[in-house]
Amino acid sequence: MKLTLRQMQYFEALARTRHFAHAAEAVHVSQPALSAQIMEMERRLGAKLFDRSRAGVYPTALAERLLPAVIRILNETKAVEEMAESSAGLLAGKLRLGIIPTIAPYVLPALVPRAAERYPQLEFEIREGLTANLVEALLAREVDLLVAALPVSDAGLEEQFLWRDNFIIAKTPGAADVLTGPIQIDEIPAQRLLLLAEGHCLRDQALDVCGLRQEGKVFNFEATSMATLVQLVSSGMGLTLLPEMAVPFENRDGALELVEFAEPCPSRDIGLVWRRGSQRIEDYIALGELITAVLASATQKKAA
Structure with missing residues (x-):
């Protein structure tokens, strides 16, 4: 029996969303692809992981027992990836940024070109969304960092104030x-x-x-x-x-x-939010400094 990280990712998404279509969307694959991997995971384990009915999709008792271990493995895998990314230098590699719509249009147009000029190896992936949805995506490791209005209350997250x-x-x-x-x-x-x-x-x-x-x-x-x-x-x-x-x-x-x-x-207080224990805090602080500079520049233009 050998499980893959991909299967564990799909398993975690389905256990969290309890909906095949929503889980497939969360991991950016088609629903048939996700279903096939879940069935393959069940075959390899020799046990059923989800009860499927018209009322919904529900983890079995075995799935509930497996879920904490799967989440731990995925978190440790993400930590390894973050270590590798941080070793490449400050703000190098992929950074998946979530940002709320009452901040995004006033920060991103200046932030993205400034970040590209200062950190040419940075690869932005940006997701705009409501705070609750972005927090869920952050906890699910679908994004790395949020720009949002503080506070964002969750024991698994850390915050840094940027701007009032x-x-x-x-x-x-x-x-x-x-x-x-x-x-x-x-x-x-x-x-x-x-x-x-x-x-x-x-x-x-x-x-x-x-x-x-x-x-x-x-x-x-x-x-x-x-x-x-x-x-x-x-x-x-x-x-x-x-x-x-x-x-x-x-x-x-x-x-x-x-x-x-x-x-x-x-x-309102504007700040950064990331998962507790992240290995890329130096990257986040550097990006926060760029965001603060962008906001300060906008304020100066308004005063002028």
């Missing part, structure tokens, strides 16, 4: 919302506030900042992207909470009126 991103109220010039800065949080007209849809951490931060988690607060629209929110606000539909890093991009044509908060200004 202040919030600003964005509205249409001359609209009915008469707001003059610096504005107090309790002066925000909740019924006019437009937010990102459920799942975006920026939505949760806006609710917390504005104290709008109590019952009776109704929002007339939820957008799936910051660009959509800005277009709606610029057309006079309402106002929104805009991260400061987004201002040079989303208000480049000056269509928005920006109202600053009174001190202490509400903000």
Whole structure:
């Protein structure tokens, strides 16, 4: 009996997702290919690993016992790969970066060419997604590093703060919302506030900042992207909470009126997140320095 790392990867993905199609997507293969490897693994072990039914896919008792050992082997294999990558020099080789959509468009356009110029042997793979999905991908070893709003609570992860991103109220010039800065949080007209849809951490931060988690607060629209929110606000539909890093991009044509908060200004913390025990922390710190430089440059341009 001899199992392959590929079979163990497929086994772990199926045990985690409990869905053949989702598992196949997670490991970037077709569903028939994943199913064939799972069946081959069962044949080699001489035992059933998953119960398949219309209700779903469930690990057998044997699979539950095997899973911790399989995860340990996969983690140790990843650690060996990271050691090899780190020995090639700082930020050399493949780095799979996950980044949330309320940061990605304001960091990546400057970060990628700057990283390529300074670290020509770096090979970026970038995945944009919601925080919860990216954390799951990080724990599943599908990405190496996240850029996200902190904190990201999980005992298996480590974080490093990079930047404090202040919030600003964005509205249409001359609209009915008469707001003059610096504005107090309790002066925000909740019924006019437009937010990102459920799942975006920026939505949760806006609710917390504005104290709008109590019952009776109704929002007339939820957008799936910051660009959509800005277009709606610029057309006079309402106002929104805009991260400061987004201002040079989303208000480049000056269509928005920006109202600053009174001190202490509400903000979000931006940082890096990686798996505890990773062998590439020096790489992550170096990339964090590049990201901080990109954000500082954007802030200076805004001030100018």
